[in-house]
Amino acid sequence: METKDILVFIEQRNNVIQNVSYELLSEARKLVKQIKHVKFEVVGILLGNNLGQLPHDVLNHGADRVYVADHPELSHYSTLRYTHVISELIKQHKPDSFLIGASVIGRDLAPRIAARIDTGLTADATKIEINPNEENTSELWITRPAFGGNLFGTIVCPNHRPQMATIRPQVLDADFYQLNRPGIIVNLPYKPMEDNVRILNRIEKHQSGPDITHAQILISGGRGMLEHFELLDELAQLSGGVVAASRGVVDKGAASKDIQVGQTGKTVRPRLYLACGISGAVQHTAGMDKSETILAINSDPQAPIFSVATIGIVGDAKTILPLVIENLKHHKLKHH
Numbered sequence: 357m358e359t360k361d362i363l364v365f366i367e368q369r370n371n372v373i374q375n376v377s378y379e380l381l382s383e384a385r386k387l388v389k390q391i392k393h394v395k396f397e398v399v400g401i402l403l404g405n406n407l408g409q410l411p412h413d414v415l416n417h418g419a420d421r422v423y424v425a426d427h428p429e430l431s432h433y434s435t436l437r438y439t440h441v442i443s444e445l446i447k448q449h450k451p452d453s454f455l456i457g458a459s460v461i462g463r464d465l466a467p468r469i470a471a472r473i474d475t476g477l478t479a480d481a482t483k484i485e486i487n488p489n490e491e492n493t494s495e496l497w498i499t500r501p502a503f504g505g506n507l508f509g510t511i512v513c514p515n516h517r518p519q520m521a522t523i524r525p526q527v528l529d530a531d532f533y534q535l536n537r538p539g540i541i542v543n544l545p546y547k548p549m550e551d552n553v554r555i556l557n558r559i560e561k562h563q564s565g566p567d568i569t570h571a572q573i574l575i576s577g578g579r580g581m582l583e584h585f586e587l588l589d590e591l592a593q594l595s596g597g598v599v600a601a602s603r604g605v606v607d608k609g610a611a612s613k614d615i616q617v618g619q620t621g622k623t624v625r626p627r628l629y630l631a632c633g634i635s636g637a638v639q640h641t642a643g644m645d646k647s648e649t650i651l652a653i654n655s656d657p658q659a660p661i662f663s664v665a666t667i668g669i670v671g672d673a674k675t676i677l678p679l680v681i682e683n684l685k686h687h688k689l690k691h692h
């Protein structure tokens with residue numbers, strides 16, 4: 357089977373390319389560099405309407421080529437139309453692998469395409485590498501948490517192409533950017549098609565608070581802080597941070613699911629992650645262990661959170677946090 361290149365789904369919402377697509381383009385650049393026996397390109401597929409400069413943006417972020425389908429019927433995500441356009445492109449271009457962000461849209465789209473083109477799919481992956489045991493290969497080893505995050509499985513797709521994966525947002529770095537990077541833009545023809553779903557109305561979801569995935573400082577609380585979230589709120593306000601929570605707290609109804617960190621919540625990478633009264637279950641640490649600095653406060657010296665912490669404080673967060681708050685207030689006063 358003659359296959360080539362790594363295809364990346366470029367997800368746009370309201371004509372804003374989602375960061376996970378940039379993360380995948382950067383990762384694809386690193387992967388093609390390791391495939392030395394044949395020339396692989398990074399190829400993007402972008403669907404939408406009035407896309408303007410977006411295809412150039414895709415090139416600047418690492419694609420060598422971008423296929424574009426620009427049509428009013430594609431302006432918002434539609435399972436059937438997107439599946440159709442992308443499956444046809446895959447049959448024509450024959451990519452060796454196809455990467456999609458594990459967003460709500462990606463998780464809906466990927467299995468549809470995999471079934472239609474008869475290939476496998478590794479869903480919700482956290483790591484991708486080229487088979488390190490063989491030379492002259494483009495075989496991907498794709499790792500994802502399994503059994504509730506208690507172990508990791510590495511999955512290969514030896515007999516079918518493309519090798520498909522959805523990858524969680526924020527686990528890879530979007531570190532490739534080159535202004536005015538040259539590349540090829542190919543416009544795909546699109547024939548209007550019926551969709552068995554008719555959108556009657558579109559209501560934008562408004563984030564109830566600040567987005568924890570973009571915060572530089574996260575003040576995160578677990579069940580140990582259940583009755584004392586006001587301390588976290590105050591500290592967040594003083595430090596310019598945002599409050600986050602473990603699932604232990606969300607399940608108790610004490611915090612919104614929007615601010616849950618972890619495997620079934622969000623993956624975060626702030627500069628500072630302050631974990632107060634969080635035990636550090638793998639399902640929690642999977643969502644925060646890439647933070648730059650992790651400061652953990654826990655009364656139990658054996659708490660697993662300390663194994664991922666940069667700095668660990670064994671103690672009662674209810675007494676430590678008021679001291680930090682007082683200190684910050686004092687510091688602020690001195691500087692006014």
Ligand SMILES: Cc1cc2nc3c(=O)[nH]c(=O)nc-3n(C[C@H](O)[C@H](O)[C@H](O)COP(=O)(O)OP(=O)(O)OC[C@H]3O[C@@H](n4cnc5c(N)ncnc54)[C@H](O)[C@@H]3O)c2cc1C
Nearest residue numbers: 578579580602603604618619620621633635639640655673
């Ligand atoms: C499929 C699956 C998916 C999951 N997904 C997620 C997820 O996305 N995110 C997530 O967080 N969890 C997730 N979980 C749950 C996870 O396994 C843990 O149960 C959960 O993270 C525990 O929350 P916690 O640390 O707040 O509570 P606990 O485990 O109860 O820990 C509370 C901690 O607070 C400490 N403590 C108590 N009082 C104080 C005090 N005064 N000062 C300092 N420390 C104190 C205790 O020593 C303890 O370590 C998932 C589980 C499963 C099975």
